[in-house]
Structures are given as C-alpha cells and as structure tokens.
Amino acid sequence: MRAIGSVARLAGRLNLVQTFSILSLLCVVALSSALGFVATEAISRNMLDWEWRVTAEIVRARVRRDGLDRLFVAAAARQQPSRFRQALEPLLELPDVVRVKAWGPDASVLWSDDPGIIGKTFPDNPELRQALAGSVSAALEAPPKPDNDLERRRYGRLAEIYIPIADPDRGGVGGVLEVYKDADGILDRIDAVRTTVWSVCLAGGLVLYVSLFWILLVSERGQRRLERNLTRTLEELSAKNSALDRLYEDSQRALAELRHAQEQLVRGATLRALGQLSAGAAHHLNNLFAVVLGRLGLLLDAPQPAGVAGQLRLMEKAMLDAAEVVRRIHTFSRMQPVEDRQPLDLRRLVDDVVEMTRGRWKDEMQARGVTIDVIVEAEEVPPVLGNETSLRELLMNLVLNAIDALPAGGRITLGLRAEPDGVRLTVADTGVGMAPEIRRRALEPFFTTKGVRSTGLGLSVGYGIVQRHGGELEIRSAEGRGTVVMVRLPFDGAPAGSRPVEEGAGAPPPARPLRALVIDDEPLVRETVGTMLQRLGHAALTAASGPEGLALLEAGERVDLVLTDLGMPGMTGLEVMRRIRARWGGLPVRLVTGWADAERMVDVDPVFRDAIVYKPLTLDALRVVIAEAVAARA
Numbered sequence: 001m002r003a004i005g006s007v008a009r010l011a012g013r014l015n016l017v018q019t020f021s022i023l024s025l026l027c028v029v030a031l032s033s034a035l036g037f038v039a040t041e042a043i044s045r046n047m048l049d050w051e052w053r054v055t056a057e058i059v060r061a062r063v064r065r066d067g068l069d070r071l072f073v074a075a076a077a078r079q080q081p082s083r084f085r086q087a088l089e090p091l092l093e094l095p096d097v098v099r100v101k102a103w104g105p106d107a108s109v110l111w112s113d114d115p116g117i118i119g120k121t122f123p124d125n126p127e128l129r130q131a132l133a134g135s136v137s138a139a140l141e142a143p144p145k146p147d148n149d150l151e152r153r154r155y156g157r158l159a160e161i162y163i164p165i166a167d168p169d170r171g172g173v174g175g176v177l178e179v180y181k182d183a184d185g186i187l188d189r190i191d192a193v194r195t196t197v198w199s200v201c202l203a204g205g206l207v208l209y210v211s212l213f214w215i216l217l218v219s220e221r222g223q224r225r226l227e228r229n230l231t232r233t234l235e236e237l238s239a240k241n242s243a244l245d246r247l248y249e250d251s252q253r254a255l256a257e258l259r260h261a262q263e264q265l266v267r268g269a270t271l272r273a274l275g276q277l278s279a280g281a282a283h284h285l286n287n288l289f290a291v292v293l294g295r296l297g298l299l300l301d302a303p304q305p306a307g308v309a310g311q312l313r314l315m316e317k318a319m320l321d322a323a324e325v326v327r328r329i330h331t332f333s334r335m336q337p338v339e340d341r342q343p344l345d346l347r348r349l350v351d352d353v354v355e356m357t358r359g360r361w362k363d364e365m366q367a368r369g370v371t372i373d374v375i376v377e378a379e380e381v382p383p384v385l386g387n388e389t390s391l392r393e394l395l396m397n398l399v400l401n402a403i404d405a406l407p408a409g410g411r412i413t414l415g416l417r418a419e420p421d422g423v424r425l426t427v428a429d430t431g432v433g434m435a436p437e438i439r440r441r442a443l444e445p446f447f448t449t450k451g452v453r454s455t456g457l458g459l460s461v462g463y464g465i466v467q468r469h470g471g472e473l474e475i476r477s478a479e480g481r482g483t484v485v486m487v488r489l490p491f492d493g494a495p496a497g498s499r500p501v502e503e504g505a506g507a508p509p510p511a512r513p514l515r516a517l518v519i520d521d522e523p524l525v526r527e528t529v530g531t532m533l534q535r536l537g538h539a540a541l542t543a544a545s546g547p548e549g550l551a552l553l554e555a556g557e558r559v560d561l562v563l564t565d566l567g568m569p570g571m572t573g574l575e576v577m578r579r580i581r582a583r584w585g586g587l588p589v590r591l592v593t594g595w596a597d598a599e600r601m602v603d604v605d606p607v608f609r610d611a612i613v614y615k616p617l618t619l620d621a622l623r624v625v626i627a628e629a630v631a632a633r634a
Helices: 003-013 016-066 075-079 081-093 124-130 146-154 186-302 307-332 346-357 356-367 388-404 436-441 458-468 523-535 547-556 574-584 598-604 606-611 619-633
Strands: 096-102 109-111 139-140 156-166 173-180 343-345 372-378 385-388 411-418 422-429 470-479 483-490 517-521 541-542 562-564 588-594 612-614
Touching: 016 139, 016 156, 016 173, 016 186, 075 588, 081 096, 081 109, 081 173, 096 124, 096 588, 124 139, 124 156, 124 173, 146 523, 173 186, 186 307, 186 436, 186 523, 186 619, 346 356, 346 372, 346 388, 356 372, 356 388, 385 388, 385 483, 388 411, 388 422, 388 458, 388 483, 411 574, 458 470, 517 523, 517 547, 523 541, 541 547, 547 562, 547 574, 562 574, 562 619, 574 588, 588 606, 606 612
Parallel strands: 372 411, 517 541, 517 562, 562 588, 588 612
Antiparallel strands: 096 109, 096 173, 139 156, 156 173, 343 385, 411 422, 422 483, 470 483
8 A cells, every 4th residue: 555655656756748758859859860861861862873874874975976986086186186175065065064074095184175284194083093994973072183173263063974985996985075064053952852851851750749749748647637546546545444454453353362273173183184194104114013023033032143133132122112203103193182171162162163074064065066054953051071172073073974974965963952960962964874783883993884085993083082081972873864973971071980001011931832823914914923923832823814813713723812903904803802702702812903092992892902912012022912811811
C-alpha cells in the first residue's frame, strides 16, 4: 500500500509533458535536418550530373554534324588556330556557354580566346586527364588553374566541362573540347530545389512534432485521470486499513488459540508416522542383527586364535550397540506415555478428529464420486482423565476404519454419552460390516483384511490404549449391516492391573539335550537359530510358517520347546501359541520377535506377554530361554 502511494506521488511531481516536448522537438529537428541535408545533396549531385551529360551530348552532336572532330587530327588546323576559332564559334550560341577551348591529346592548348596560352601544355589539370582517358569530367567553380586566369577575371561562377572528342580514323581520343558555362542559372535552380526540399522536411517535422505532442496531451490527460482514480482508491484502502488491522489482530488471537491444538495434531501425526516407520525398520534390522549376532556367537563359542577372538568380540559388541540404538530410536518415536494425563473434553476431541479426517471422508471420497456423511451425536459429558494424543489416535483409527468400510459411500455416526461411572464413545458406520470370524480376530495384532496397505496394528493398538485408560472396547458388526465400535472410559482413567515383564537373568544349561521347533518366515534367522541350538547340544526342527510347524507337531514329532516368530504371514505367532496350548497343553512356547514394542501389541491377550523374547537373540540369551522353558515345564 505504501509503495503504491509513493509511486503515485512521484508520478505527480514529474512534468512529463514538458520533458517529452523538449526531447521530441530536438529529435524532430535533428531528423528533419538530416533528411534535408541528404536529400538536397543527392538532388544537387543528380542535377549537375544531368546538366554535364546533356551539354556533352549536344556538343558531340554539333561536332559530328560539322565535322569538327577532324580538326583535332589535321596538321594544318594545328598550324592555323584561326580555323578552330571559325569552327568553334557556333558552340557559343548554346545556352549559358561563354567560352570554348580546344585541347590536343598531349594536353596542349590548340585554341583559346587567350592567345597567350595557345600551344602551351598543362599536364597537371586533373579534369583534362580524365577527359583524355575518355570520360566526361566537369568542375564547378574550379580552383585556380594556370590556363583559366582570363575566365576568373571575366566571370563569377563557371562550370568547366571537358568533353572527349573521338578520333574518326584511328579511334581513341583525338582531343578535348572544354566548354565554359555560366553556372549561375544551374546553381540558382539547385538553390531553389534545396529550399523546397528543406521546406518540405521542416514542414513534415513540424507535422510530426504536432502529432506527437497531441498524442502526449491525450495520454497526459488520461494519466491524470488515472492518478485521480488511484488517489481515491488509496484513500479508500487507507480507510479500510484500520479494519484490516483489527481483523489481523483478531486472527492473531484466533491463531494463538489454535496453536496449541495444531502442535498437538502435528506432534501426534508425526509421531504416529515415525512410530510406524521405526517399528517396521526395527523389526527388519533386528532380524538382520539376529543372524549376525547368532553367527558371531557360534564363532566365539568355538576355539579361535587369540587375535581372531578379540576381533569377533569387538564385532559382537558393535552389533549389540547397534541393536540398542535401534531400540532407543523406536522408544523415542513411540507416542506419549499414557501416564501423562489431564482432564479432557471429549466433545472437542471428537470435533478435532472429524476435521482432521475431513480430507479423507469428504474431499478424497468426493473426488471418487462417493459421498460419506459424518454425523456427531454428542451429549454434554464431564471431562475424563486421559492422554489426549493416545485417545486422538484411537478415535482417528476408528474413523479411518469406518471410512475404509464405506467404499460405496454411506454414513458415519460419532456418539458421546455419559454413564454412571464414565463416558461411552461410539463410532458407527453403515458399511460392509464384518463376518463373525473377522470380528473375533479384529483385535489381534498383525491381523488385517486390507492386504499390504495395512500393518494390522490399528485396532490392537487402540485396544491397548483403552486398556491402559482402564476402559473397555466392544465391537458389534454383521456382514452388510455396518459396524459399531463402543469405547467406555472411566472418569478417573485408572488403568487395568498389569504386571511387569520379568527378564531372565541367566540359568544353568538343562541336564539333557532338548529337541526344539524353530518357526520363522526368514530363512537366515531360522537357519541361524537352529545352528545355535545345535551348538548348545540340542536338536532343532525348522518350519517356515505357523501351519508348517503345527503340521510337524501333528505328525508326532517329539518337541520339548517351540520358538516361533511373532509376526508372520498367514498365521501369527500368537495364533500358533494359542493352538499349541489348546492342543498340547504345557509344551513351552516362546514368541521371538523383532518388533521393539511387542508387549504393547499383545496387550489384547496379556497371558502371552511372559512368552516374548526380543531379537537379536544371542547364544547366552538362548541358553537362558531354554533353561527357563525347562524350569517352567518342570
């Protein structure tokens, strides 16, 4: 705004009319003068050339008609100059011709009305040399020459025209006739033409200048109208500026109020994405660490030269440090612990989640030609004590699952109702619903019906969040009739009782060799654990999947211990452990996993928490696992 005002004031101070008038006048005068000079010079030169050519042609015609060309080659005529005078006197009758002079081919004067120069030679006359070479030449007001002192005394301005006369017998130039013409007439005509040309050029320049000046005046009047309009606009904008300032202050206050919510949303979304990324990376890296550390343990357990053993221990320490770094990164990226609680307005949390997911259920779905209506049916409920980020993630997952269940559109209803001992939060959709088998397994970690685009952790993690808040989660669904997820949260948010996971501190090896079944979908991990078991004096069976391992047990293979990976395609380690306990009772099972927070994932079934063993699995850790399993079975 201030920049526009400065430009307007600067434009008002400049007198563009005066500046342009002076500059255009100078340009027009210079252009007219240049055109006048060039035109007059060209016209003058053409007029003189034409005059000389016409005079030369007339003289030559007279010479041929009267046979005067033979006088130049006749010896008698050279001896009698009077014959030249008699023959050349008729040429004086030509217009403006005042004198005639005859020259021989050797630049000598054959005849002149100045007897004193007859017979003399003047080889330094440039016009004469040009004529003797065969070309007509002329000199207007020629500089003084020794052969025309008489002419300078009699006449003011003369034109000397040197006309070559051909030799009728031998060809070539037989002599030259120099004709003197009074130049006043031709010069007067040239002056008149120059005056006319200069007048036309100046008149044209004047017309051009007037036209430009008129255009400038019209433009200047338009500019002034523009400046007046600009001034009025600036005044109006200035008047509105105070309103904009007030609006800006209000927006700043609103921004300050939203900043806290924005920080929470960004932090929650960032940590959620980072947690998913780090969980997958930690799982993959821990599998690799398990192979490397297992092989290093086997090498260290065997006799090695002193230098080699030291290097292997250094490598083992570096790999353990790397595994610890991975664990810390994943721990850092996990969401805010549930113990950080504060009173929460669940109605505001519901509204926030509706707005956060608007891009999915409205914009993205409308772009596909699908309409999803989101309805909030919320009563006034008291605040609950809980972690805002965790509960927001829970509600976000429930809404996103509901959107995925509505590929052809439909309705999502978020309900909020107070109960005697807490608050009930519901997310209902009119989507495709769940089959009974899917509904029973919906809370299992790693179980998903969405293929590779899902980790299978959404509902299981959400269930863990509800449990840590001391609440309950219930799913009601039927195929083709939609799904209702009900979450009950107590007002005080007391978490359900849980016991810590105890870590084995080491144990002596078992008294007899064992036969262990190793189930893992990673071939390198499977082979490494089997080799480690053999090194410890035990036998190992291996299977690449849960169904394959169960088939070995069904076939009657004697097994004292089962080591199964937690996350596997088709059948998870949890399902394998559940079926073994149901079919073979007290057979020890350990869940070996590279997921850094597997305990949180299996909160859905706390009885399995004690069975978790984290990768990478070293030789010493495997000894402890075997000893604990044998002790537990005993």
